[in-house]
Amino acid sequence: xxxxxxxxxxxxxxxxxxxxxxxxxxxxxxxxxxxxxxxxxxxxxxxxxxxxxxxxxxxxxxxxxxxxxxxxxxxxxxxxxxxxxxxxxxxxxxxxxxxxxxxxxxxxxxxxxxxxxxxxxxxxxxxxxxxxxxxxxxxxxxxxxxxxxxxxxxxxxxxxxxxxxxxxxxxxxxxxxxxxxxxxxxxxxxxxxxxxxxxxxxxxxxxxxxxxxxxxxxxxxxxxxxxxxxxxxxxxxxxxxxxxxxxxxxxxxxxxxxxxxxxxxxxxxxxxxxxxxxxxxxxxxxxxxxxxxxxxxxxxxxxxxxxxxxxxxxxxxxxxxxxxxxxxxxxxxxxxxxxxxxxxxxxxxxxxxxxxxxxxxxxxxxxxxxxxxxxxxxxxxxxxxxxxxxxxxxxxxxxxxxxxxxxxxxxxxxxxxxxxxxxxxxxxx
Amino acid sequence: xxxxxxxxxxxxxxxxxxxxxxxxxxxxxxxxxxxxxxxxxxxxxxxxxxxxxxxxxxxxxxxxxxxxxxxxxxxxxxxxxxxxxxxxxxxxxxxxxxxxxxxxxxxxxxxxxxxxxxxxxxxxxxxxxxxxxxxxxxxxxxxxxxxxxxxxxxxxxxxxxxxxxxxxxxxxxxxxxxxxxxxxxxxxxxxxxxxxxxxxxxxxxxxxxxxxxxxxxxxxxxxxxxxxxxxxxxxxxxxxxxxxxxxxxxxxxxxxxxxxxxxxxxxxxxxxxxxxxxxxxxxxxxxxxxxxxxxxxxxxxxxxxx
Numbered sequence: 001x002x003x004x005x006x007x008x009x010x011x012x013x014x015x016x017x018x019x020x021x022x023x024x025x026x027x028x029x030x031x032x033x034x035x036x037x038x039x040x041x042x043x044x045x046x047x048x049x050x051x052x053x054x055x056x057x058x059x060x061x062x063x064x065x066x067x068x069x070x071x072x073x074x075x076x077x078x079x080x081x082x083x084x085x086x087x088x089x090x091x092x093x094x095x096x097x098x099x100x101x102x103x104x105x106x107x108x109x110x111x112x113x114x115x116x117x118x119x120x121x122x123x124x125x126x127x128x129x130x131x132x133x134x135x136x137x138x139x140x141x142x143x144x145x146x147x148x149x150x151x152x153x154x155x156x157x158x159x160x161x162x163x164x165x166x167x168x169x170x171x172x173x174x175x176x177x178x179x180x181x182x183x184x185x186x187x188x189x190x191x192x193x194x195x196x197x198x199x200x201x202x203x204x205x206x207x208x209x210x211x212x213x214x215x216x217x218x219x220x221x222x223x224x225x226x227x228x229x230x231x232x233x234x235x236x237x238x239x240x241x242x243x244x245x246x247x248x249x250x251x252x253x254x255x256x257x258x259x260x261x262x263x264x265x266x267x268x269x270x271x272x273x274x275x276x277x278x279x280x281x282x283x284x285x286x287x288x289x290x291x292x293x294x295x296x297x298x299x300x301x302x303x304x305x306x307x308x309x310x311x312x313x314x315x316x317x318x319x320x321x322x323x324x325x326x327x328x329x330x331x332x333x334x335x336x337x338x339x340x341x342x343x344x345x346x347x348x349x350x351x352x353x354x355x356x357x358x359x360x361x362x363x364x365x366x367x368x369x370x371x372x373x374x375x376x377x378x379x380x381x382x383x384x385x386x387x388x389x390x391x392x393x394x395x396x397x398x399x400x401x402x403x404x405x406x407x408x409x410x411x412x413x414x415x416x417x418x419x420x421x422x423x424x425x426x427x428x429x
Numbered sequence: 430x431x432x433x434x435x436x437x438x439x440x441x442x443x444x445x446x447x448x449x450x451x452x453x454x455x456x457x458x459x460x461x462x463x464x465x466x467x468x469x470x471x472x473x474x475x476x477x478x479x480x481x482x483x484x485x486x487x488x489x490x491x492x493x494x495x496x497x498x499x500x501x502x503x504x505x506x507x508x509x510x511x512x513x514x515x516x517x518x519x520x521x522x523x524x525x526x527x528x529x530x531x532x533x534x535x536x537x538x539x540x541x542x543x544x545x546x547x548x549x550x551x552x553x554x555x556x557x558x559x560x561x562x563x564x565x566x567x568x569x570x571x572x573x574x575x576x577x578x579x580x581x582x583x584x585x586x587x588x589x590x591x592x593x594x595x596x597x598x599x600x601x602x603x604x605x606x607x608x609x610x611x612x613x614x615x616x617x618x619x620x621x622x623x624x625x626x627x628x629x630x631x632x633x634x635x636x637x638x639x640x641x642x643x644x645x646x647x648x649x650x651x652x653x654x655x656x657x658x659x660x661x662x663x664x665x666x667x668x669x670x671x672x673x674x675x676x677x678x679x680x681x682x683x684x685x686x687x688x689x690x691x692x693x694x695x696x697x698x699x700x701x702x703x704x705x706x707x708x709x710x711x712x713x714x715x716x717x718x719x720x721x722x723x724x725x726x727x728x729x730x731x732x733x734x735x
Contacts, residue, residue, distance in 0.1 A: 055661060056560045187705050214705035220656045220665050223439045223586065224700025224707065230580050231432060247562050247657045255583045255654075256574045276561050314559035 041082040042342060042429060044069065044329070045104030047115040047125050052092025053217065053243035054117035057272040057321045061140050062087060064318070064325025065114050067309050072333045079336060086110060090121050092243075097121035101128035101136075110134070111342060111429020114329050117243075117321070119143030119190040126155040133344050133425030137328040140321050142268055143190040144197055147375035148415035153424045154344070156351055157375040158328040159320075162194030162240065163409035165267040165287035168380045168402045170201045170238070173285065177263035178235025183212040184225060184249075186241045191215075194240035194267050200411070210234050215241055215249075222249045226256060236263045239284075247273055250281040259283025269383070271319020274395060282385035282395060289378060290323040290363065291396050298362045317393045327361060342429035345421050364401045373412045377404035435580050436701040437694065442590040444693020447669055448686045449593040449651060451677075452600055453644030454670040459680035460617040460637045464536065466543040467524060468645050468670055469663025470550035471517045475646020476653035476662070477558050479513030480565050503568035514646035520550070521642020525635050532634075547663060554660040565653040589651050596647065597686055604682065613637055617680060672711055676718045678728020687726055688718075 046065050049058030069083050077083055086108050088100045097120075104110040105128065113129055114137040116122035122141040129136035130152040138146055142159045151157075173181075181202055185191040191214075199209055211232050213225045229237060241249050246266070253259055264284025274282055292303050306318040318326075335350040336342055352371040358379070361367050367378035379401050386397040454468045465471075481487055483505045488494040497505065524546050531538035571588040574581045604610035616623045616633050624630045649662075656662065673692055677684030692711045699710040706713075718726060 051661065056562065056659065059560055216705060216708040218665070218708060221443055221696065221700075223443065223583070224436060224697050225704060227435050227439060227580060228701055228704075231435075244657070244659065247659070248655075251564075251657050252583065252655065255572065255585055256581045258581060272561065274562075276563060278564055281564075314561055 039081055041084040042078055042112070042336070043108065043110045044083060044085045044332075045101070045108060045110030045113045046085050046087040047090050047097065047100055047104070047113050047121075048087060048325075049092045049117055049121070050087075050089035053245070054092045057117045057140065057243070057270050058090075058092070058115075060272045060315065060319065060321040061115055061117060061325040063306075063310055063313070064322040064327075065139070065329040067306065068326045068329035068333065070309065071305075071330070078333045079340070079342065083333065090115075090125070092118050092121060094118070094120040094124035097124040098128050101125040101134075105129070105132045105134050111344075111427075112332060113137070114332065115139050115325065116141040119146055119193075120188060122146055122155075123150045123189070126150060126152045129154045130419060130424065133427055134429075135332065135344055135347055137332055139325045139328045140270075141190070142194075144193045144409055144412060145189060145415075147370070147373040147409065148193075148412045149417075151373055151412075151416035151418055153348060153374075153419040153421070155374060156328070156369060157373075158324045159376075160268065160287065160289050160378060160380050160407070161197075161375065161409055161412075162190065162267050163197035163411065164380050164407040166194065166198045166201050166238070167407040167409075168287055168382050168400070169265045169267070169285055170198060170207065171205050172382065172400070173236050173238075173263060173265050174202075174205050174207050179207040180235040181207050181209050182229055182232055182234035182237050182262070183209055184229070184237055184239040184241060185212055185214050186245060187214040187216045190242060191240045195238075197409070197411070198238050198240070198267075215245060217243075217245060219245050220248045222252045226252065226258060229258075229262065234262050236265060237284075239264060239266045241266075242270075243273065247277070250274075250277065250283070253283060254278070254280045268320075270321050272315065272321055275315050275319065275393075279385050279387065279389075279395065285382055285384050285399065288320045288381050288383055288396065290320045291381065291383065291398055292317040292319065293390070293394055293396075294362065294364075294398070296362050296364070297359055302362060323362075331356065343426065344429065345424065345426050348421075348424075365403050367404060370413075372418075373409075373416045374418065375409070375412060377408060379404065380407045433698070433701070435578065435582075436698050438577075438582075439700075440694035440697025441690065442586055442693070443697050444690035445590040445593040445597075446586075446652065446655075447673060447693050448689035449589075449596055449644075450648045450666055451670040451673040451685050451689055452596065453641035453648065454667075455674045455677070455680075455682065455685040456600070456644065457638060457641035458674055459682075460613055461634055462536070463528065463539040463543065463638075464671070465638075465641065466540060466667060467546040467550060468543075468641075469666035470547040470554075471521060471524075471642045471645040471663075472649035472652070472666045473554060473658075473660065473662045474520055474550055474649070475513040475517035475643075476565060476649035476658050477513075477554055477563070478516045478646070479509035479650040479653070480558070480563055480658065482509035482512045483566055501568070502566050503570065506566070506568050510647070510650055513650045514643040517646025517649070518639045518643030521645075522635055522639040524642070525638035528638070529631075547667075551660050551663060558660070560660060563658040565650070565658055567654045583655075585654055589655065592651055596644070600644070601682060609636070669711065672715055674725075676715055676725055678725030680729065681725070681727035684725055684727030 048062040090097045112135045116138045117140050119141040122138045136155045138157045140159050142161045144161045144163045147157045183195050185195040266286035269286035339346040339350040354369045356367045358366050363379040365379045382399045383396040457465045485494045673688045677688030695710040695714050700707040
């Protein structure tokens with residue numbers, strides 16, 4: 001007869017040890033529940049670029065998130081828990097974005113991710129976040145695909161997108177300058193999506209595209225493109241060129257004196273991209289979601305808070321990138337408070353369809369988080385260079401403000417297929 | 430053909446600017462056989478130093494600063510055009526001193542050290558001048574645009590191309606017509622013989638590295654009004670410079686100049702007819718040239734091949 005050499009006492013001891021180990025190290029979801037049952041801080045991963053094409057804007061984005069977190073902590077934290085942040089450079093590179101997101105979730109115990117400038121990076125982070133069910137606030141990337149075919153249940157998009165800005169600008173441009181358009185497009189996802197949105201609107205409003213120039217990312221010399229534009233002689237150039245490419249382009253267009261003829265429309269002009277440039281570099285009409293001199297309650301006080309929080313920053317006033325970084329983080333923390341829990345599904349539900357009053361967001365019209373696309377529907381401003389600035393930093397002159405309904409990206413709801421709640425991993429952060 | 434002509438002119442000017450960018454890189458690789466990955470950062474440093482010279486941001490509050498800022502931009506620009514490269518050259522001298530322990534070892538050591546130096550210089554720029562975009566002012570006389578064949582061209586770009594021709598000829602005359610140039614060339618060809626003839630090889634290397642760094646700085650001052658000025662500008666410089674010396678043939682002065690013009694033409698003309706391929710065109714050119722001649726257009730055997 002087989003006689004075991006393991007005693008009953010030893011067997012019981014082993015079982016208890018194995019059970020304890022499983023509870024502690026076991027399936028990931030269990031670990032997260034254990035973590036949440038303590039009063040440990042809520043950890044937010046800041047996925048902001050600190051190098052590459054969007055390094056400068058990434059710094060601004062990050063400052064916005066940090067100010068929102070600091071303000072929440074000054075009020076006693078969220079659900080009584082301190083909020084901590086952890087930053088890793090996403091390098092304006094999608095592969096790095098994936099790696100950073102993976103590390104933040106699995107090794108740094110971040111329950112939420114915030115930050116993006118490049119749509120390629122945002123898409124990469126969004127995919128990782130969805131795999132783990134971690135809420136991700138895409139603060140500043142503005143490709144229509146982010147709230148279209150690349151949307152996710154865990155991802156919320158806070159910037160206006162190319163379609164919103166194009167809608168605000170194109171009808172106005174056709175009426176004012178003519179219908180013959182030329183597209184100058186950065187050859188990557190945001191540029192292509194924005195150009196596609198522009199083409200669609202031109203068809204709708206009776207405009208024509210005479211040519212499209214695809215500009216590779218990293219282009220520093222635009223002279224060939226500018227010669228081609230002169231040869232084609234369009235009424236309007238619709239430029240979807242971002243980051244450092246755009247800075248070089250602006251400088252070269254200004255040198256040629258081509259800023260006023262043909263007319264230029266740029267979908268969005270991020271504040272960090274133009275801060276410190278001469279006013280003649282700010283030609284054309286461009287979109288933005290916010291400006292530091294909007295004549296609205298709370299704006300001046302917000303600027304003061306920024307200056308107090310970042311006294312050493314060369315950028316002396318906040319811009320749209322900072323604003324989006326701040327707003328998405330503040331609203332994320334507010335949603336956790338409203339939900340009364342850090343459970344991801346509960347927080348997602350607290351964000352979906354949430355209406356943010358205009359006065360809270362320091363914009364002209366109420367904003368709403370679209371429950372179908374997860375994009376914030378908000379006021380879109382058209383601006384141009386301010387030739388009579390009230391102070392050194394007063395670079396923009398706001399021309400119009402459009403309601404969220406007027407500039408809504410109508411293609412996004414059809415393209416966006418959010419994962420179901422059941423298909424999204426659930427956990428408490 | 431008439432439609433192509435402006436793009437050829439544009440490609441030629443672009444090529445001359447590329448030649449200016451590659452000049453210092455070529456000199457250091459050719460003579461010292463060190464691939465200086467800090468070339469782009471020295472380029473950027475030169476431009477930032479010129480910016481501070483013109484804008485006087487660090488001494489504006491002094492009496493001298495007030496007098497200086499009272500001078501016309503043209504005068505300050507000329508001084509900046511000299512001072513920026515000189516100080517970048519001084520940074521190059523320091524870098525060469527750091528490089529000395531790597532001599533005689535595998536090229537990877539020098540490569541890694543200059544890569545580290547590039548990161549350090551970029552971070553120093555970030556700390557001193559901030560992360561934002563800056564604008565290098567230029568004199569009104571070379572700013573603006575002019576009409577040629579019904580098309581608008583940038584005056585400054587043509588000035589920069591003309592300046593590149595002068596710089597290229599100046600460096601060539603220095604290498605070909607002065608005793609220092611002869612020693613530098615001899616050092617590149619047979620450094621042991623130069624040492625045996627009683628020349629101090631350490632000083633020679635110091636001089637060459639400083640000169641190459643100053644040329645990088647000079648290119649930075651010239652290019653900043655076209656490309657803009659930001660701390661990571663150097664990234665845009667190293668790759669074209671490296672491609673140009675490989676296409677031209679490592680160590681060949683005129684090879685690099687011809688390669689730069691070919692690269693400029695390739696980028697300029699592709700930019701007109703297949704703009705999405707404009708940046709790729711320089712790599713296609715590299716493949717074509719190396720496919721037919723592995724040492725580049727005018728290259729000879731280099732120690733880097735060992």
